Amino acid sequence: MSSILLAEDSSTHAALMRSILESAGYHVECVENGRLALETLGQRQPDLVVTDLRMPELNGMELVRAIAEKYSHLPTVVVTARGSESLAVDALATGAANFVPKNSLHKLLNRVVGQTIRMAHADRVFGEGYPPLKRPEFTLTVANDIAAIEPVVLFVVQTLAATGHMNPTHRIRIGTAVYSAMLNAICFGNLEIQDSETLLSRLLAGDETGVQEMAERAAKPEYARRTVELRFSVGEHDTRIQVSQTGRGRVTRMTPAPGTPESFELEQCRGLMLLTSLMDDVIFRAGNSEVVMVKNHD
Incomplete structure (x- = not known):
């Protein structure tokens, strides 16, 4: 079972996203802001992080940047509310692997999360010790x-x-x-x-x-x-x-x-x-x- 860390300060949105993700068989752990997300990552590693962009203490943009710098193997997906489109663009530039509009959660969240996790697993097929492939x-x-x-x-x-x-x-x-x-x-x-x-x-x-x-x-x-x-x-x-x-x-x-x-x-x-x-x-x-x-x- 793949595990997901969900960072979302709205209890309503967190409950909705957790329900959607759990319906696809994911184990979901929820935190209320980016600071708590980083503390959790310091203790245990999920397969993927899903984060809102607007959060107190440490927002989603700062969280994406920190994960890209400290945990380059860990993909992040951001969820965006209508009106925060520019933040989604910035998050993608910072290191997010994908984004899902909040009004498309039922349609896209599990699809995007599943695709991203499978890509992360594919990336790990070649571990250290393999001779590098030259100019394929x-x-x-x-x-x-x-x-x-x-x-x-x-x-x-x-x-x-x-x-x-x-x-x-x-x-x-x-x-x-x-x-x-x-x-x-x-x-x-x-x-x-x-x-x-x-x-x-x-x-x-x-x-x-x-x-x-x-x-x-x-x-x-x-x-x-x-x-x-x-x-x-x-x-x-x-x-x-x-x-x-x-x-x-x-x-x-x-x-x-x-x-x-x-x-x-x-x-x-x-x-x-x-x-x-x-x-x-x-x-x-x-x-x-x-x-x-x-x-x-x-």
């Missing part, structure tokens, strides 16, 4: 299957760990960026899902009808031959990852404006924010059908 490169092509994304992401994280470049926090954050890029490429590039559709929202929430409808859509003749390609290359000074799709949909957008409350409620905008916040350089090209992400090793 590979290209993978996947069909329009959301379930195919995570195995690719875990392979990316394991490969990065095998090179010895960067610390676990950075490698997990790269995994988050790759997941978001591939999800956007499949859903909005190849399958051309629109904001007005509830399909992706239902799928992310684990609704079986959403899973079924996504598979049916991907099998339609106009979408079936479309694919997503990932090119991965680790050099001496940086890691470069290219994700491209063969569909007609756009994986970038200008509205709603990035960082606004409205943008946090759309999965495509959320994914784009993760890309730009977690990677050092993000380049969109080829008519917005391709994104190149760069992460420096220093």
